[in-house]
Amino acid sequence: MDFTIPDDLAEFRKVVRRFVDNELLPYEDHVEEHDGLPEEVERSIKKKAVEIGLNAIGMPEEVGGAGLDVLGQVLVTEELFRALGGLAEVVPTAPSILLACDDAQRERFLLPCVTGDKQWCFALTEPDTGSDAAGIKTRAERRDGSWVINGRKRFISHGDSADFAIVFAVTHPDREKDRITAFLVERGTPGFAVGQTHKTMGHRGYRQAELVFDDCVVPAENVLGEPGHGFDIAHGGLSSGRVMTAARCLGPMARLIDEGVEWAKQRVQFGRPIADYQAIQFMLADCATDLQAARMLTYSAAWAADQGEAAKIVSAKASVAKLFASEALGRVADRVLQIFGGTGYMNETYVERAYRNARIERIWEGTSEIQRIIIARNLLKRGMFA
Numbered sequence: 106m107d108f109t110i111p112d113d114l115a116e117f118r119k120v121v122r123r124f125v126d127n128e129l130l131p132y133e134d135h136v137e138e139h140d141g142l143p144e145e146v147e148r149s150i151k152k153k154a155v156e157i158g159l160n161a162i163g164m165p166e167e168v169g170g171a172g173l174d175v176l177g178q179v180l181v182t183e184e185l186f187r188a189l190g191g192l193a194e195v196v197p198t199a200p201s202i203l204l205a206c207d208d209a210q211r212e213r214f215l216l217p218c219v220t221g222d223k224q225w226c227f228a229l230t231e232p233d234t235g236s237d238a239a240g241i242k243t244r245a246e247r248r249d250g251s252w253v254i255n256g257r258k259r260f261i262s263h264g265d266s267a268d269f270a271i272v273f274a275v276t277h278p279d280r281e282k283d284r285i286t287a288f289l290v291e292r293g294t295p296g297f298a299v300g301q302t303h304k305t306m307g308h309r310g311y312r313q314a315e316l317v318f319d320d321c322v323v324p325a326e327n328v329l330g331e332p333g334h335g336f337d338i339a340h341g342g343l344s345s346g347r348v349m350t351a352a353r354c355l356g357p358m359a360r361l362i363d364e365g366v367e368w369a370k371q372r373v374q375f376g377r378p379i380a381d382y383q384a385i386q387f388m389l390a391d392c393a394t395d396l397q398a399a400r401m402l403t404y405s406a407a408w409a410a411d412q413g414e415a416a417k418i419v420s421a422k423a424s425v426a427k428l429f430a431s432e433a434l435g436r437v438a439d440r441v442l443q444i445f446g447g448t449g450y451m452n453e454t455y456v457e458r459a460y461r462n463a464r465i466e467r468i469w470e471g472t473s474e475i476q477r478i479i480i481a482r483n484l485l486k487r488g489m490f491a
């Protein structure tokens with residue numbers, strides 16, 4: 106494995122660090138307090154992100170993305186997520202599933218996401234199906250050359266503000282395989298409404314909403330990919346999605362450790378900085394070990410993807426990275442909060458915010474239990490995926 110960082114990527118990371126310091130960190134208090142940003146600030150962040158080429162980092166250059174390989178995306182994501190998620194998520198992205206767009210869809214959906222002019226959301230989860238995604242109940246039926254969607258989605262990130270939703274619905278209920286189709290459904294389509302929005306534990310400014318489809322008529326040209334093959338195109342991006350979730354955990358871990366070290370050096374109790382006490386040193390040492398291990402697992406999964414290793418092997422490595430990094434972040438946040446003592450329980454500190462934000466990483470993009478299932482299945486079928 107060679108994790109040598111090319112010069113241009115090292116340079117780009119510095120640019121991203123400056124962007125985070127200057128454009129995102131100053132708004133952390135605001136986003137915490139108001140659960141969002143003023144519109145003009147959000148627009149300005151998006152514009153500046155596009156100016157420095159931070160938009161859609163994984164998208165190919167021919168559609169306006171940065172065209173980074175997976176390891177490059179991991180390194181940039183790690184840097185970007187030193188900022189709270191509600192701010193880092195403002196940077197324009199386009200999900201890889203949109204590469205399945207045909208020419209007309211590219212113009213309407215993919216390209217405006219790359220430039221930050223349109224916001225998407227990914228609508229798979231339903232009230233009765235989360236981990237068991239193949240069990241979704243939302244139905245789409247053909248009628249007069251169009252599709253009519255009925256059902257409900259929930260916990261859909263920025264579902265309340267997205268310009269369009271990538272909606273998964275059962276179109277071929279009698280088949281054993283190839284039952285589900287992906288649709289591009291624009292906000293304002295009759296029969297498509299936003300239902301309940303949730304107040305959540307963390308990630309202020311990054312809201313989840315329920316989406317309701319009630320005889321929602323979608324033209325045939327809004328089918329993404331082939332009817333019945335919605336999961337095939339979604340699965341293409343799943344492994345890299347898990348690697349990126351792992352990468353999103355590295356930034357907060359690094360910042361928590363920096364803050365923990367600084368605090369331990371300057372906080373004096375019993376006449377000495379608490380950093381002098383072995384109990385504190387051991388917590389910091391365990392944090393550093395967790396971060397280093399999470400980094401190596403994440404880089405190695407990204408490297409495997411970039412080398413074109415077999416999809417099942419990449420999938421197992423991505424699950425290992427996601428499982429470990431998300432659980433390591435929870436441990437690091439807990440230890441650093443302990444090092445801060447009561448101060449770490451106060452909302453104005455980064456550690457309190459990071460502690461709450463960390464919890465979701467073990468749930469979304471597949472829970473820790475689902476990652477263990479993927480890893481164990483691979484192990485039992487193929488042996489250790491070295």
Ligand SMILES: Cc1cc2nc3c(=O)[nH]c(=O)nc-3n(C[C@H](O)[C@H](O)[C@H](O)COP(=O)(O)OP(=O)(O)OC[C@H]3O[C@@H](n4cnc5c(N)ncnc54)[C@H](O)[C@@H]3O)c2cc1C
Pocket residue numbers: 226227228229230234235236237259260261262263305313465468469470471472473474475
């Ligand atoms: C903040 C947030 C944002 C989200 N954003 C999106 C989004 O944008 N789009 C979207 O489609 N979804 C989104 N989700 C949904 C998310 O992907 C699901 O919450 C997640 O997949 C888990 O599903 P669930 O919550 O229904 O839990 P369940 O599937 O009901 O699981 C409950 C518990 O049972 C365990 N479990 C389930 N099956 C098994 C098994 N076979 N063996 C052992 N244990 C098992 C789980 O690990 C978990 O501990 C979001 C969720 C949250 C909380």
